[in-house]
Every structure is written in C-alpha cells, then in structure tokens.
Amino acid sequence: MAISDLAVTRPARSSGRIGETLAQLSRSPLAFISAIVLVALVLVAVIGAPLLRDFANTQNLRLRFFPPFSLEHGWGYVLGADALGRSILAQLIVGARTSFLVAGATVAVASITGMTIGMVSGYFGGIVDAVLMRISDIIVTVPSLLLALAVLFVLEPSVVNLVLVLAIARLPVYLRVSRAQTLELRERVFVESSRALGTSDAAIIWRDIRPLVVPTVMTVAMLELASVMLAAAGLSFLGVGLQRPDVDWGTLVSEGREYLTRAWWATVFPGTAILITALSANLLSNWMRANADPLQAAAMEPTSSREEAARS
Amino acid sequence: MSDRGRTKVLEVDRLTKHFGQAKALDDISFDIAEGEILAVVGESGSGKSTLARTILGLLDATAGEVRYRGTNLLTLDRRRMRQTRQHIQMIFQDPYASLHPRRRVHELVSEPWRVHRGVVERPQWRSRVAELLDQVGLPQSYADYYPARLSGGERQRVAIARALALAPDFLILDEPVSALDVSIQAQVIKLLMTLQLQFGFTAMFISHDLALVRLIASRVIVMYRGQIVESGDTRAIFEAPAHDYTRLLLSSSPSLEGPSAVESR
Numbered sequence: 254m255a256i257s258d259l260a261v262t263r264p265a266r267s268s269g270r271i272g273e274t275l276a277q278l279s280r281s282p283l284a285f286i287s288a289i290v291l292v293a294l295v296l297v298a299v300i301g302a303p304l305l306r307d308f309a310n311t312q313n314l315r316l317r318f319f320p321p322f323s324l325e326h327g328w329g330y331v332l333g334a335d336a337l338g339r340s341i342l343a344q345l346i347v348g349a350r351t352s353f354l355v356a357g358a359t360v361a362v363a364s365i366t367g368m369t370i371g372m373v374s375g376y377f378g379g380i381v382d383a384v385l386m387r388i389s390d391i392i393v394t395v396p397s398l399l400l401a402l403a404v405l406f407v408l409e410p411s412v413v414n415l416v417l418v419l420a421i422a423r424l425p426v427y428l429r430v431s432r433a434q435t436l437e438l439r440e441r442v443f444v445e446s447s448r449a450l451g452t453s454d455a456a457i458i459w460r461d462i463r464p465l466v467v468p469t470v471m472t473v474a475m476l477e478l479a480s481v482m483l484a485a486a487g488l489s490f491l492g493v494g495l496q497r498p499d500v501d502w503g504t505l506v507s508e509g510r511e512y513l514t515r516a517w518w519a520t521v522f523p524g525t526a527i528l529i530t531a532l533s534a535n536l537l538s539n540w541m542r543a544n545a546d547p548l549q550a551a552a553m554e555p556t557s558s559r560e561e562a563a564r565s
Numbered sequence: 566m567s568d569r570g571r572t573k574v575l576e577v578d579r580l581t582k583h584f585g586q587a588k589a590l591d592d593i594s595f596d597i598a599e600g601e602i603l604a605v606v607g608e609s610g611s612g613k614s615t616l617a618r619t620i621l622g623l624l625d626a627t628a629g630e631v632r633y634r635g636t637n638l639l640t641l642d643r644r645r646m647r648q649t650r651q652h653i654q655m656i657f658q659d660p661y662a663s664l665h666p667r668r669r670v671h672e673l674v675s676e677p678w679r680v681h682r683g684v685v686e687r688p689q690w691r692s693r694v695a696e697l698l699d700q701v702g703l704p705q706s707y708a709d710y711y712p713a714r715l716s717g718g719e720r721q722r723v724a725i726a727r728a729l730a731l732a733p734d735f736l737i738l739d740e741p742v743s744a745l746d747v748s749i750q751a752q753v754i755k756l757l758m759t760l761q762l763q764f765g766f767t768a769m770f771i772s773h774d775l776a777l778v779r780l781i782a783s784r785v786i787v788m789y790r791g792q793i794v795e796s797g798d799t800r801a802i803f804e805a806p807a808h809d810y811t812r813l814l815l816s817s818s819p820s821l822e823g824p825s826a827v828e829s830r
Contacts, residue, residue, distance in 0.1 A: 442662035446724075449621050451650035452680050464667045 277544060284540035287533035294349060294530060302350035309343035310498050318516040333518040335509060341522055344500055348523065351501040352530075355416060356481045362420040364474045367427025372458050372466060374428070375435030386432070389425040397422030398487060405493040415494060419481055430473055431466045438462050468542045475538030479531030502527050571598040572634075574735050574767040575620070580629035582612075582619050582791075589615040591791040593629070597735075602761065602768045604782030604799070606775060606814065612791040613771045614658075617737045620769075621655055622646060633735065651681045654728040658740040660720035664712040670723055671708040674698070677730040684731055697726040700763075701756060718749035722756065729760065736768045743774065754781065775818040779803055787811045 279285050308329065314337065316326060321333035321341070332341040374382040392400075401418045408414045438444060439462065447457050486503015488494030495501055502523040509519030575597045582590040589612050597603045605613050618624045620631050622638060631638045633649065641649060657663035664673055674697055675690045685693050695705050701722040712720055721741060728736060741757065742750040758781055761768060772778050778785060779799060786796040787810065795808040806812045 442657050442659060443665045445618075445623055446655070446657055446663045447665075447676075448623055449650065449655045450677055450680050451647040452676075453647070456680070461665060464665075 274544070278540070281540055283536050287536040287540075290529060290533045291537065294533075295353060297346055298349035298353050301346040305343045305346050306498075309339060309347040309500070311339065313338035318512070318519075320516075321518045321522075332522050333516070335505075335516070335519045336512055341505075341518060344505055345502070345523060345526055348501045348505055349526070351412070351495060351499055352482050352485070352503070352527075355412060355419070355485050355495075355501060356478050358416045359419040359423065359481045359485075360474045360477050362416060363423040363477070364427045364470050366420070367424045368431040368463075368466060368470045370424075371428040371431030372435045372462055375432035376439050376454065376458050376462065382432075385428070389428050392421065393425045397484065398491075401484075401488055402491065402493055405488065410493050410496060412495070412499070415485060415488065419484055419488075422484070423477060423481065426473060426477065427470055431470055434466050434469055435462055438465055472538045472542045475534040476531075478534045479527060482527050482530070571600075573597070573632075574599050574601075574634060575769070576630075576632040577620065578630040578632065580616070580619060580631060581627045582615055582624060583627045588791045590619060590626075593788075593791075593793055595786055595793065595796060597767055597769060599767055600765055601784065602770055602782045604770045604772060604778040604785045605788060606772060606778055606785060607788035608773060608814070610790075611788040613773075613788055614739055615791075616788070617655065617739050617769070617771055621650075621653065621737065648681075651677075651684070651731050652734040653737070654731065654733040654735075655737040655739060656721075656724050656728050656741045659744045660717055660724050661712075661744070663724055664720055666712055668711070669708065670694075670698070670703075670710050670712070670715075673712070673723055674708075674726045674730055677727060681731060693730070694726075697730060700729070700760065701726045716749075717745045718753060721745060721749075721753055725753075725756065725760070729764065732764065733766055736766045738768055738770045740771055740773070742777070743772070750777075757781075775803075775815060787814065 278288060313334070316330060316334045316338035317336060319326065319330055319334035319338065321331065324331060329340045329343060332345070334340055335344070370385060374385045397419075400422055401415075404418045405414060435458075444457060444461050447461050452460075482501070482503055484503075485494055485501060486507055489501065489504040489507060495504060505523035506520055506527070509516065509521075509523065513520050573596045577593055577595050580590055580593040581588070593612075593616060595603070605616065607613050615624065619626050620638070626639050629639075633653065636649070638646065638649065668676075671691065671694045674694045675685075678685045678687075678690060678693075691708075694708055698705060698707060703719060703722050703726070707715070707719070707723075712723070715723065721744075725741075738757070742753050745753060754777060760766075770778070770782055782799050784797065785799050785802050786793050787802070787808065788794070789810045795802060795806065795811045802811060803815065806815055
C-alpha cells in the first residue's frame with residue numbers, strides 16, 4: 254500500500270525509490286532470502302497451478318501412501334502421495350495458489366478496512382468511536398469459527414464468501430491497532446502544527462497519521478497471513494471452507510491429519526509450506542518496518558558517517 | 566515606542582479558557598499593532614502556550630473574542646477559519662516534535678502550499694523551497710533529508726522556513742529557542758530578527774527568557790496564573806516593574822551584571 258502511494262505522489266522518482274529499496278534489501282541477508290522465497294512461491298503458484306491442476310486431482314490407488322523422496326514414479330511423486338494416491342507435490346503447487354489468494358485477499362480486505370475505520374474512529378473519537386469499538390468487541394467475543402460456520406452454512410461456501418467471512422472475523426485486530434496508534438499520534442505536535450496550518454481533518458488522517466500507522470498494520474498483516482491460512486484450513490476441515498477440486502494447504506494438512514501415523518508426509522509437507530511462508534512473511538515485515546523508519550534506516554545505512562549519527 | 570494610530574493586527578478581548586475548574590486564561594485583553602513584536606512572559610503553567618493555542622483556535626475558548634484585523638476568529642466557520650490561517654502561522658517550541666518524521670525537508674516546507682492552493686504553483690515549489698532554505702541559512706542539499714538527520718537548530722530553521730512559506734502577516738513564536746542549545750539559540754534569534762526586518766511580520770513572542778525578551782520585543786505582557794499582571798513598553802517594565810511577580814521574575818533571571826565568578830575569586 255505504502256509503496257504505491259509514494260509512487261502516486263512522486264511519479265518521477267518512484268523508480269529510483271524502488272531501486273533504492275531493493276538495494277537496501279540486498280544488504281540484509283535474512284530479509285533478502287525471505288523476499289526471494291515469497292516471490293518464488295508466488296511465481297510457482299501463478300505459473301504452476303494452472304498446468305498441474307488436472308494432475309493434482311488424478312487419483313491412482315496403486316500409489317496410495319506412496320512414500321516421499323523416491324523417483325520410482327517420476328518427479329511428480331517425489332514428495333509422496335496421499336490416501337487416494339494423488340501427488341503431494343502437485344497438490345502443494347495447486348494449493349499454493351488458493352492459499353495465497355484466500356489469505357492475501359482476506360488480509361488485504363481486513364487490513365485496509367480495519368485501518369481506515371480505526372484511524373477515523375481514533376481521530377474523531379466521541380460517539381462514533383464508542384459505537385465502533387463496541388461492535389469490534391462483539392466481533393471479538395463471537396468465536397470466529399462459529400461465525401464463519403453459521404455464515405458459510407447459509408451462504409454458498411465460495412472463495413469470495415470465505416474471504417469476506419474471514420476478513421470480518423479478523424477486522425478487530427487492525428481496527429484496534431490502528432485506533433490505538435491514532436490516539437497517540439493525534440496528540441503529537443506535528444498534527445497540531447498541521448491544524449494550525451489549516452489542513453483539513455481528512456488530509457491530516459491521510460498525510461500525517463496514515464504514513465505512521467501503515468508500517469505497524471503491515472507488520473500485523475504479515476503475521477496474520479499465516480493465521481488466516483490456518484483459519485481457512487479449519488473451515489475446510491469442517492466442511493464449509495473450500496471444496497474439492499479447490500484445494501489449499503490447510504485442506505491438505507487437515508486431510509492428512511487422519512493418516513498422520515501411517516503417512517506423515519501428507520501433513521508435514523503442506524504444514525512446512527505454511528511455516529515457510531509465514532516465517533518469510535514475518536522476517537520481511539520486520540525488515541520493512543525498520544526500513545520505513547528514517548531514523549532506523551539512517552542507522553542501518555553504511556554511508557551515514559559518524560558525524561551524522563552523532564547529530565541525530 | 567507608542568503604537569497609537571497604527572493598525573491593530575490582533576485584538577484579544579476578555580479571552581477566557583477553563584479546563585474544568587482550572588482557569589488557564591482569565592479575562593485576557595491586549596492588542597498587537599502592525600510590525601510590532603509583543604512578548605508574553607511568565608513561568609511554566611502561567612498560560613502562555615494556552616493563550617497561543619486559543620488564539621489559533623487549536624483550543625476552544627470559553628469566552629471572549631480574538632479579532633484578527635477586525636474579524637473575530639472564534640466565530641468564523643471552519644472553511645473561513647482555514648483560509649484565515651494562511652495569514653497566521655505558528656512556530657512551535659520543540660522542533661523535534663513539530664516536524665513530521667516521515668517527510669523530507671522539501672515536503673515539509675512545501676506543505677503550506679499543498680494546503681493553501683494557488684499561493685505558489687507546483688512547478689515553482691522546488692525553487693521556492695530552495696529560496697526559503699537559503700533565507701533561513703540552510704544548504705540546498707538539505708531539501709532531500711529527513712528531519713532525523715538534522716540537528717535541533719537546523720530543524721527549527723526548517724520550521725521557520727515552513728512558517729514563512731505563506732508570507733504570513735502574523736507569527737506566533739511559542740518559545741522558539743528554549744529547546745535548543747544555548748550556542749544555537751543566539752543564531753536562531755538573530756535569524757528571526759533579520760527575517761522580521763525583511764518580511765515585516767507582526768509577532769507574538771512567548772518566552773520565559775527575559776534577556777531575550779528585552780533584546781527583541783517592543784512591548785511585554787507578564788502573565789501569572791492565567792492573568793495579565795502587568796503590561797507595557799519593554800524598557801519601562803524592565804526598569805521599573807510595578808507588580809511583585811514581575812520583580813520576582815526579573816530578580817530570578819540570571820544576569821551578566823554584578824560581580825562575576827572570575828572577579829570575586
């Protein structure tokens with residue numbers, strides 16, 4: 254979000270800024286590896302999923318619980334097969350696309366909506382704030398799984414509905430984080446100085462408060478990616494999430510769980526995929542937060558001399 | 566230094582501000598003539614900053630009037646008030662807090678033109694920022710820095726450049742140097758005095774540094790617990806303070822007169 258906004262306000266310099274960011278990224282090995290892993294996973298999901306869709310759903314009962322790390326039946330079964338003899342690797346790739354789609358869309362919808370409401374609510378305060386916070390309390394109190402079950406039972410369990418239900422259940426997290434930070438930021442002197450200048454409330458929220466709330470929300474959003482993947486998996490497990498032939502990593506984990514003692518690979522590989530994604534997202538979000546702060550970024554920059562460090 | 570016959574830029578009439586039971590401002594009345602620098606002195610908590618914020622409408626007044634060139638600011642609707650703000654600017658005490666940390670210097674200085682459209686057109690922003698930086702004595706290369714890379718004095722210069730960007734008619738300086746190192750204070754004050762001669766703005770200078778007030782203000786009002794206890798020409802007040810509190814303030818201010826530590830050794 255933040256990067257695209259910068260591009261809008263300064264079109265002439267956007268390419269330079271992206272290049273700058275990439276150069277900084279390459280200097281931090283952990284963040285760099287995380288970014289590469291995420292990009293690779295997304296590429297695999299985008300390119301591989303349409304090609305492997307049919308193969309992933311091909312059942313072959315003779316290959317039931319075929320163990321991994323054997324090329325006896327070709328690369329397709331290198332990570333083994335599940336209870337119906339479907340290739341784990343192919344399902345992982347097809348599942349990656351759905352997982353990213355559901356988790357990404359959910360987090361995007363929830364974070365943007367939650368952040369907007371949270372900032373407005375925190376900035377203006379008053380009755381609107383009180384009402385919104387009580388609604389958020391109610392959402393938190395209702396078990397999100399129960400809410401999702403009820404809604405998806407009534408509505409068709411499609412990807413769109415799944416995203417919406419999960420987004421609503423996750424809304425309070427962003428709402429509270431951004432509201433809390435707005436409450437603190439609106440008392441800062443630079444906001445007062447903007448008011449003294451004659452800046453409108455909307456412009457203060459957008460130009461003064463948002464740039465400082467976005468990094469926090471981004472960090473939370475990255476953390477949420479993994480838990481949304483798991484929540485979607487839980488719903489699939491209960492039969493109201495995604496239905497075959499749609500498959501995501503969560504579905505694979507929950508399906509494989511039944512055979513954990515006989516065929517660990519059916520659970521462990523999709524689980525590892527979720528873990529790697531979550532970890533990369535986490536490391537990258539940490540780096541992004543630090544990098545977005547000029548104070549910390551200046552400290553990380555090798556070119557800044559000791560003289561400059563002493564000044565700040 | 567009589568101001569009779571000159572146009573009044575600001576007239577504050579029986580201004581009162583209560584915070585619950587506490588009277589932060591109690592029946593304050595004074596006026597400032599065109600081109601004048603009026604100093605407001607008093608200890609911490611005497612209501613100096615509250616006065617500045619109430620005049621600017623950042624705090625709602627409980628009662629009274631603030632007239633800027635004849636129009637009462639406190640009854641203006643939001644849109645008209647926002648337009649009027651173009652002519653009244655404020656420089657805040659702490660330059661570490663008053664500049665947005667995520668904005669580069671050129672963005673900070675050009676911010677007023679983004680708010681008040683039509684003052685300076687966008688293509689001219691870069692060159693106008695350069696001029697303003699030059700006027701406050703900062704090198705051009707600072708335009709692309711974030712405030713985190715600047716020292717306190719440099720930041721306050723950026724804040725001054727921003728305040729001057731709209732060529733304001735009236736400037737409120739809320740202890741503009743008290744957060745700075747002593748060595749930097751003199752430079753910034755000198756800059757402000759030069760700029761005042763150059764631009765001819767009227768100013769309200771809030772301070773607790775009496776030596777400074779004596780140097781730059783033509784008139785002084787002394788505040789104590791939300792009330793004006795004394796007001797008048799700077800020289801008159803410094804030479805013959807009428808009120809006990811003023812005498813106390815003057816006597817507690819460190820002075821260069823009298824025996825110095827070196828001589829008495």
